[in-house]
Amino acid sequence: MKSLEELMAIRDKTRVKMTVREDNSEVTRVVVGMATCGIAAGARPVLNAFVDEVEKRKLSNVTISQTGCIGMCQYEPIVEVMEPGKDKVTYIKMTADKVARVVADHLVNGNPVMEYTVASIEK
Amino acid sequence: MYRSHVLVCGGTGCTSSNSAAIIEKLESEIAAKGLAEEVKVIKTGCFGLCALGPIMIVYPEGCFYSQVKVDDVPEIVEEHLLKGRMVKRLLYDETVKEDTVKSLNETKFYAKQKRVALRNCGVIDPENIDEYIAFDGYQALAKCLKEYTPEQVIQIVKDSGLRGRGGGGFPTGLKWEFTSKNSAPQKYVVCNADEGDPGAFMDRSVLEGDPHCIVEAMTICGYATGATEGYIYVRAEYPIAVKRLKIAIKEAREYGLLGKNIFDSGFDFDLHIRLGAGAFVCGEETALMTSIEGNRGEPRPRPPYPAVKGLFASPTTENNVETFANIPQIILKGAEYFASMGTEKSKGTKVFALGGKINNTGLVEIPMGTTLREIIEEIGGGIPNGKKFKAAQTGGPSGGCIPASLMDTEIDYDNLTAIGCMMGSGGLIVMDEDNCMVDIAKFFLDFTVDESCGKCAPCRIGTKRMREILEKITDGKATLEDLDKLEKLAHYIKDNSLCGLGQTAPNPVLATLKFFRDEYEAHVVDKKCPAGVCKALLNYVIDPEKCIGCTLCARNCPAGAITGTVKNPHVIDTAKCIKCGACMSACKKQAISKQ
Numbered sequence: 001m002k003s004l005e006e007l008m009a010i011r012d013k014t015r016v017k018m019t020v021r022e023d024n025s026e027v028t029r030v031v032v033g034m035a036t037c038g039i040a041a042g043a044r045p046v047l048n049a050f051v052d053e054v055e056k057r058k059l060s061n062v063t064i065s066q067t068g069c070i071g072m073c074q075y076e077p078i079v080e081v082m083e084p085g086k087d088k089v090t091y092i093k094m095t096a097d098k099v100a101r102v103v104a105d106h107l108v109n110g111n112p113v114m115e116y117t118v119a120s121i122e123k
Numbered sequence: 124m125y126r127s128h129v130l131v132c133g134g135t136g137c138t139s140s141n142s143a144a145i146i147e148k149l150e151s152e153i154a155a156k157g158l159a160e161e162v163k164v165i166k167t168g169c170f171g172l173c174a175l176g177p178i179m180i181v182y183p184e185g186c187f188y189s190q191v192k193v194d195d196v197p198e199i200v201e202e203h204l205l206k207g208r209m210v211k212r213l214l215y216d217e218t219v220k221e222d223t224v225k226s227l228n229e230t231k232f233y234a235k236q237k238r239v240a241l242r243n244c245g246v247i248d249p250e251n252i253d254e255y256i257a258f259d260g261y262q263a264l265a266k267c268l269k270e271y272t273p274e275q276v277i278q279i280v281k282d283s284g285l286r287g288r289g290g291g292g293f294p295t296g297l298k299w300e301f302t303s304k305n306s307a308p309q310k311y312v313v314c315n316a317d318e319g320d321p322g323a324f325m326d327r328s329v330l331e332g333d334p335h336c337i338v339e340a341m342t343i344c345g346y347a348t349g350a351t352e353g354y355i356y357v358r359a360e361y362p363i364a365v366k367r368l369k370i371a372i373k374e375a376r377e378y379g380l381l382g383k384n385i386f387d388s389g390f391d392f393d394l395h396i397r398l399g400a401g402a403f404v405c406g407e408e409t410a411l412m413t414s415i416e417g418n419r420g421e422p423r424p425r426p427p428y429p430a431v432k433g434l435f436a437s438p439t440t441e442n443n444v445e446t447f448a449n450i451p452q453i454i455l456k457g458a459e460y461f462a463s464m465g466t467e468k469s470k471g472t473k474v475f476a477l478g479g480k481i482n483n484t485g486l487v488e489i490p491m492g493t494t495l496r497e498i499i500e501e502i503g504g505g506i507p508n509g510k511k512f513k514a515a516q517t518g519g520p521s522g523g524c525i526p527a528s529l530m531d532t533e534i535d536y537d538n539l540t541a542i543g544c545m546m547g548s549g550g551l552i553v554m555d556e557d558n559c560m561v562d563i564a565k566f567f568l569d570f571t572v573d574e575s576c577g578k579c580a581p582c583r584i585g586t587k588r589m590r591e592i593l594e595k596i597t598d599g600k601a602t603l604e605d606l607d608k609l610e611k612l613a614h615y616i617k618d619n620s621l622c623g624l625g626q627t628a629p630n631p632v633l634a635t636l637k638f639f640r641d642e643y644e645a646h647v648v649d650k651k652c653p654a655g656v657c658k659a660l661l662n663y664v665i666d667p668e669k670c671i672g673c674t675l676c677a678r679n680c681p682a683g684a685i686t687g688t689v690k691n692p693h694v695i696d697t698a699k700c701i702k703c704g705a706c707m708s709a710c711k712k713q714a715i716s717k718q
Contacts (some may be wrong), residue, residue: 001379002387004265014257019185020128029183034207047126051161055124063183064126066207081425120715 016060026084028062028107030054032094033078035069036080041076042095049099050079062107081106090118092119124164127204130180132245134169134331135324135363136485137176144193145177151201164205168332170245175215179243182359186224188213188665220553232483235502237464239472240288240448241488244332249367252374255335261380263454264339267346270386273303276347280450282458284470288405289315289443289621290518290547292469292536295674298440301430302348305438312344312353312440313434315365315411319403323550325474326444328486330357332362332372335446338394340447341628342381343454345392347667348440352393357413359398368396403520403574408441410576411535421578422622431555443548445474450578464492469535479516479552480506489534496530499553510555514638518547520567521627523634524560532545545630559656560639561646565593566640567631575624585616596643597657599650606643610636655717658702665706667692669714676706676715 001007032047039115042046043066044095050064070078074093079102082088089112091102098116114120131137131146134655149164168302170178175189179199188199189568202208217230227233239245247254255261267276281296302310316338319324330337341353353365357365372394375381383391398417404410412434414420433439449471453461462470469491478484482504489498495515499505506512514524521604523544524533532538536546568590577583584677591608593603604679613629620626636643645651652660665676665685670692677685677693683701687693695715696704707715 001261001385004386007261007265010253010256011259011262016252017124017255018128018254020126021130027183032207034205039206039409048161051124051126067181068167068206068208089345 016058017032018058020063022055028084029080029082030062030064030107031067031080031082032064033068033070033076033080034066036079037069037073038076041093043077045096046077046079046094046099050103052099053099053103057103057108059103059107072118075121078118081112091116092121125161126183127236128182129161129162129164129204130167130182130245131164132168132170132176132178133166133249133363134173134244134328134547135361136173137178138363140177141193142177145179145191147194148193148196149200152197155202155404156200156205158200158204161565166250167247167248168244169241169328169486170489171236171241171328171486172215172445172483174483178245179229185226186210186222187215187218187227191214216283231504232487235493235497237472237490238488239452239461239464240308240329240445240474241486242299242335242452242503244328244486244697247333249334249519249673250334250370251380252335253663255333258278259455260335260451261339263451264342264346264380265386266454267343268386268390273347273349276343276454277303279454279458282345283449283453284458284465284468285446285449286469286536287443287452288445288449288473288548290521290545292546295446298430298442299344299348301428302350302440304440305430307491308436309352309435309698310348310350311434311437311439312348312350312407312530313354313429313439314341314342314355314447315406315408315416315441316355316357316361317399317406317411318358318361318444318548319406319574320521320550321567322476322478322546323519323548324476325486325549327361327364328443329368329474334364334367335375336451337368337447337707338371338375338381340450340678341394342385343450344440344442346390348438349401350440351391351603352395354395354397354404354434354656355413356397356399356415358401360401365396365398369449372396379515393538402576403570404576404622404624407624409622411441412439421576422624424621441565441610445549466533466535466538468537473534473546473549474607475549475551477503477551477553480510480555480558481553490562491535492533494531494560498534498551499530505554510557513554513556513558514560516554516563516567516631517550517551518545518627518630521545521630522547523630524563524638526638528638543634545627552632556652557656559597559652559654560635560642561593561596561652562654562656564632564635565590565597568593568628571624571628575628579619579621579625580622581616582618584627585620586614586625586628588612589616589629593632597652598659599646599657601647603644604646606636606647661702662697663695663700663702663704663706663715664718665693665695666714666716669712671712671714673711675709675711679705679709681705 079091079092179188218225285295286292410420410422429439474488514526516524672690682701684696
């Protein structure tokens with residue numbers, strides 16, 4: 001170890017991987033429905049796609065977890081995005097392909113992809 | 124990247140209740156479910172709430188599972204890790220909310236705690252240097268080497284008000300300054316990890332949970348005092364701590380954080396581990412250094428103090444584990460940060476190992492100035508079985524006790540000394556109405572008699588004589604004259620012993636005599652043990668009104684001391700009775716009592 005920069009590089013690299021362990025209300029939570037209905041509809045590839053995409057973009061303020069049945073089984077795979085201080089956004093009929101756009105538009109730039117959300121059907 | 128981290132406590136407490144097997148089962152179940160790429164299992168140090176071990180925390184939810192068994196693991200993996208449904212029955216009650224979990228910091232046990240020395244325990248993987256660095260590890264060292272002169276480092280430590288956490292309470296910055304001003308060519312840093320007080324495990328938990336912070340702090344101390352070599356003297360009875368320390372030193376060497384020219388500053392420093400063979404006296408600083416030198420662990424007179432002539436006759440700075448654990452935070456966050464916590468003369472926090480008659484047995488770190496009442500009633504969760512609090516023993520065999528009447532004393536070095544007690548290294552043993560204070564004093568004296576190294580007469584002979592008097596008291600054979608003799612002898616040993624062990628050995632007796640003289644007198648004058656502990660002074664008696672003659676007691680008595688016929692009240696022959704209490708626990712009518 002020769003310099004502080006070297007140390008900070010290791011710090012930043014490892015810190016991103018440890019975000020999930022922080023008790024932080026500032027973190028955005030992505031929750032994937034992983035009950036039997038969700039898994040049958042293909043929730044696992046969606047979950048994995050979120051993990052990959054978030055890592056690729058080095059988003060240190062996002063955690064990804066699963067939850068049980070949300071109750072709208074016909075719309076699975078369902079993904080909920082909860083940002084601190086904002087209304088929850090519910091995405092339906094998610095696929096691995098749709099994930100990249102949700103991450104880019106919503107998680108990075110703050111614009112929910114309205115056409116994928118549950119609101120798009122109710123209209 | 125892993126979407127979920129499962130932290131399992133790998134401290135000594137949880138390891139002894141099988142956490143290693145839990146980790147193994149977790150890993151195999153996770154692999155079987157195809158989650159190995161998504162879920163990471165991490166073995167951490169102590170979380171503190173040892174009473175609820177083995178402990179597991181699942182992130183990102185922050186689920187705190189307590190008393191987990193190997194058989195629970197498949198359910199946790201299937202339900203929680205695969206399907207995202209928490210296993211409610213295993214959650215720590217205090218964290219359960221309707222449909223989610225509360226943060227641990229909102230629970231009574233953690234709410235009043237302030238974790239400085241324990242900040243990384245139960246948070247990071249102690250066997251992975253990167254995780255320590257991720258939580259700002261080794262930045263304090265970099266800051267010292269790059270920005271501060273050794274004098275500036277010492278000034279920061281002095282300004283912080285940090286005092287020795289091993290029990291002495293000597294200002295740490297001043298200790299460092301003494302060594303730094305010595306111009307000898309070779310100097311040493313020594314870490315005292317020979318934690319010997321019965322019931323104390325603060326240092327062990329720091330070493331097991333965050334070994335790198337000790338490596339970093341000792342290196343900082345080396346830079347500040349001009350030492351290039353350090354020794355960690357740790358008990359061989361702490362195998363997990365020793366293993367993690369070895370790994371930490373190896374990792375630090377690989378990263379160039381130990382060795383030559385650290386951070387390109389021209390400063391060299393390296394560390395060695397020495398194992399203690401389990402002698403209590405080796406926790407005394409001069410005996411410890413004698414032991415490191417390869418000699419029999421016996422203390423030597425001070426002065427000369429270690430700062431003048433210490434290890435291998437060179438100037439040496441010796442600090443306790445917990446003292447070192449505070450250093451990196453003081454450097455990083457500044458002296459003011461540390462000095463903002465605590466009381467006027469005792470800054471910062473103190474770690475206590477809570478044990479005895481208390482619900483939440485475990486490790487707590489509180490700001491100085493917290494009252495004993497807060498520790499016992501709030502953080503500790505009170506006394507089990509609705510019993511009444513009698514006293515808390517602090518400082519182990521060198522300490523004293525705080526009676527219930529002084530429960531609102533704010534805990535710091537000076538307040539405890541003022542009431543005739545001492546801070547000690549941090550063991551806090553809670554006693555309720557069923558504990559006999561004379562018996563407690565005898566227990567600690569037994570310990571010091573065994574552990575006296577025998578070098579000086581006051582300690583070697585004096586403590587033995589004190590124990591004999593205590594035995595006379597608990598056997599009901601003592602007179603009031605013996606009580607006076609005991610007190611006189613205690614003061615004599617305190618004033619004349621060579622080292623800290625002997626000088627403090629009478630403390631448990633003096634403190635209990637001060638606060639519980641009535642209990643001593645009950646033993647001596649009335650020949651009674653009020654708490655019903657001292658066997659020689661109590662008799663088991665059957666109440667003929669309550670006894671229904673079921674014969675259960677007679678059948679359970681190993682000495683054949685109980686006689687009586689069916690359906691008629693039984694009688695205990697006190698001459699034959701060995702006072703084992705078997706009859707009392709067998710009786711279903713509560714007809715038997717101790718008198």
